[in-house]
Amino acid sequence: MTTHDYRVFDAGDVRLQSGVVFPSMRLAYQTYGTLNARKDNVIVYPTSFSAQHYDLEWLIQRGGALDPDRYFIIIPNLFGNGLSSSPSNSSVTPFPAISYHDAVAVQHRLLVEQFGISKIALVYGWSMGGMQAYHWAVGYPDMVERAAVVCGSARCSPYNHVFLEGVKAALTADPAWQDGRFVAKPVAGLRAMGRVYAGWAMSHAYYLDELWRETGFTSLEDYLARSWDVAFSRRDANDLLAQIAIWQNGDISRCPEFGGDIDRALAAVRTDILLMPGQTDRYFDLRDNEAELSRLVNARSAELHPIPSIHGHRAGNPVADPAGREFINAEILALLRR
Numbered sequence: 170m171t172t173h174d175y176r177v178f179d180a181g182d183v184r185l186q187s188g189v190v191f192p193s194m195r196l197a198y199q200t201y202g203t204l205n206a207r208k209d210n211v212i213v214y215p216t217s218f219s220a221q222h223y224d225l226e227w228l229i230q231r232g233g234a235l236d237p238d239r240y241f242i243i244i245p246n247l248f249g250n251g252l253s254s255s256p257s258n259s260s261v262t263p264f265p266a267i268s269y270h271d272a273v274a275v276q277h278r279l280l281v282e283q284f285g286i287s288k289i290a291l292v293y294g295w296s297m298g299g300m301q302a303y304h305w306a307v308g309y310p311d312m313v314e315r316a317a318v319v320c321g322s323a324r325c326s327p328y329n330h331v332f333l334e335g336v337k338a339a340l341t342a343d344p345a346w347q348d349g350r351f352v353a354k355p356v357a358g359l360r361a362m363g364r365v366y367a368g369w370a371m372s373h374a375y376y377l378d379e380l381w382r383e384t385g386f387t388s389l390e391d392y393l394a395r396s397w398d399v400a401f402s403r404r405d406a407n408d409l410l411a412q413i414a415i416w417q418n419g420d421i422s423r424c425p426e427f428g429g430d431i432d433r434a435l436a437a438v439r440t441d442i443l444l445m446p447g448q449t450d451r452y453f454d455l456r457d458n459e460a461e462l463s464r465l466v467n468a469r470s471a472e473l474h475p476i477p478s479i480h481g482h483r484a485g486n487p488v489a490d491p492a493g494r495e496f497i498n499a500e501i502l503a504l505l506r507r
Contacts, residue, residue, distance in 0.1 A: 175222060178278070179194075180194040181194070185265055185268070185271045186270050191254065192261065196254075196275050198222070198243055200241065200243050201237040202241045203241060204284060205241070208286050211241050212290055213276065213292045214229075214235065214244045215244070215247060215276070215297075216245070216247045216297070217486070218412055218416060219412060221250055222244040226244075234293075248267045249267065249411035256405065256407035257408050266418070267415055268415065268419075269300055272415070273305055276301075276305075277312075287312060289313050290315065291314065291316070291317060294317070295319040297321070299319050299320055300318075300321045303316070303421050313440045315504055316441070317442075318458075319446075319476075319485040320450050323435060323461050324419055324423075325416060326453075329417075332451070333413050336362055340406060340409065340410070341358065343361075343406075345358065350407060351407050359406065362409075363401055364397060364398070366401075369481075370481050370483060371482075371483065372449035372479045372480065375449070375480060380479070422434035431464075438467065439468060439469060440468060441468070441469050441504065443472055443501075444462060444474070445474050445476055446476070447482060449480070450481055450485070451481060477496070478493050480493065
């Protein structure tokens with residue numbers, strides 16, 4: 170099915186990890202490039218928090234790591250992002266809890282049922298996309314050749330969880346939050362959420378050096394007002410809460426196979442895996458990836474290459490940072506050559 174500039178995979182009635190059956194679950198996705206005859210030039214590029222596939226296309230460039238002339242790139246939109254099944258486009262109420270395990274299982278069905286794909290050259294993801302890349306590597310180790318986890322982790326840390334609690338509190342303080350759901354657009358709540366995000370997203374050094382001036386802002390307040398006050402206004406607030414729930418409950422070991430044992434889950438990774446945290450990221454701390462690295466005991470190769478940037482969490486999504494783009498492209502090209 171073609172809808173605007175993306176397609177939709179109708180997964181039918183899907184039994185979620187929670188046991189709830191989601192009726193007529195829909196996965197929106199877009200593809201770039203051509204699937205080769207061997208069907209082995211596949212890159213899966215899952216979306217991050219609140220992002221839709223449009224927001225990720227900047228990294229797909231001829232001559233770059235994600236080159237559509239060489240690879241068949243699939244961007245699956247994470248549930249809750251307003252394109253795939255979400256509170257804003259679903260009649261299912263209350264909207265059920267969805268896990269990364271659920272999301273990746275439906276993505277796997279898309280690849281197999283729609284395209285007949287049995288090998289993935291690379292799963293690449295930033296932030297929530299990175300957490301999905303980890304879930305791919307753990308859930309389908311014989312299918313995934315390489316995984317790049319950029320500013321992501323195997324599970325949501327307590328510190329990360331607390332940050333998201335602050336985001337939720339700011340958003341739901343709006344009077345439009347009634348009986349566990351937003352009944353109107355929470356203008357004040359979305360602005361407050363943006364201000365909370367602004368403090369966590371970027372680093373101390375970013376603000377100290379006033380790097381926001383490089384992108385045309387005239388003052389700190391101008392940067393906050395024009396960048397962060399409106400950062401989430403284009404999204405449905407109920408969708409945002411659904412994705413926060415996926416993020417907070419993210420854990421590669423939270424499934425019957427591993428029973429919450431993170432060591433066993435990390436030992437299930439058998440691919441080449443690259444952990445690429447941001448040196449100044451406060452969401453996904455470098456120390457989380459450092460702790461994971463030593464437990465990736467069965468990975469074909471496992472490397473930790475921090476991004477040398479003061480752009481905080483956004484170091485992993487350097488749309489306006491040429492040095493960051495160059496670093497990420499070089500690392501991914503090297504990974505693809507392994």
